[in-house]
Amino acid sequence: MTLVKICGLTHAADVDAAVEAGADLAGFIFVDWSPRAVTLATARPLVERVPDHVATVGVFVDADPDEVARIADELALDHVQLHGNEPPAVIDRFGARAIKAHRLPVAGELYGDTVLLDRAFHATPSADQLREHWATARAVAEDRRVLLAGALTSRNVAAAIVAARPWAVDAVRATERSPGVKDHELIARFVRAAKEARCP
Numbered sequence: 016m017t018l019v020k021i022c023g024l025t026h027a028a029d030v031d032a033a034v035e036a037g038a039d040l041a042g043f044i045f046v047d048w049s050p051r052a053v054t055l056a057t058a059r060p061l062v063e064r065v066p067d068h069v070a071t072v073g074v075f076v077d078a079d080p081d082e083v084a085r086i087a088d089e090l091a092l093d094h095v096q097l098h099g100n101e102p103p104a105v106i107d108r109f110g111a112r113a114i115k116a117h118r119l120p121v122a123g124e125l126y127g128d129t130v131l132l133d134r135a136f137h138a139t140p141s142a143d144q145l146r147e148h149w150a151t152a153r154a155v156a157e158d159r160r161v162l163l164a165g166a167l168t169s170r171n172v173a174a175a176i177v178a179a180r181p182w183a184v185d186a187v188r189a190t191e192r193s194p195g196v197k198d199h200e201l202i203a204r205f206v207r208a209a210k211e212a213r214c215p
Contacts, residue, residue, distance in 0.1 A: 017180075019040070019209045020183050021042065021186055021202055023042060027060065029196075032197060033197075034064075037210060040071070042072040042185070043062065045078065046074065051187070058073075070094060071091075074096045075099070077101065095112050095114065114129045115127030116131040130162065132148075134165040145166065149174075150178065152179035172186075176209060177214050184209055
């Protein structure tokens with residue numbers, strides 16, 4: 016079964032709602048310019064609310080690798096999601112904990128055993144654009160774990176899972192009332208739709 020990541024968590028009640036809905040991964044964004052930003056201090060009580068059966072993910076963009084390692088170790092994060100232009104040596108440093116984000120289309124080779132695949136649609140994507148994105152993700156998923164992102168909602172996530180066969184799907188905006196503030200019903204709908212997807 017495809018796993019579900021709810022990302023951009025900033026409030027205790029939202030963490031609880033994600034866990035209660037059945038999310039498999041909880042994401043926390045350590046990027047100071049993001050409206051969904053957390054710090055080591057503000058993230059600590061949030062991460063502590065996450066039960067052992069739900070994996071924790073820290074999201075970073077071109078951060079000092081030593082600082083990433085410090086935060087990841089202090090909070091005992093399960094995964095480190097690297098969302099910038101981090102070189103292969105940085106991804107290798109974090110080993111199996113690393114999730115390397117790539118925004119499609121990319122020039123050159125994808126790097127990382129576990130990759131997040133996103134795409135800049137610039138507007139509401141068409142059905143053809145989504146199908147193309149999912150087909151690319153399915154090809155990548157043949158030889159590595161894919162965390163699928165990009166315009167996923169409760170209305171299309173089941174179709175995305177059937178088409179792309181990802182390791183996990185990622186939702187941020189589709190589960191929010193406003194940036195950094197979750198809508199608990201939207202979280203529940205997204206997780207339920209993803210969990211109900213059935214691949215032939």
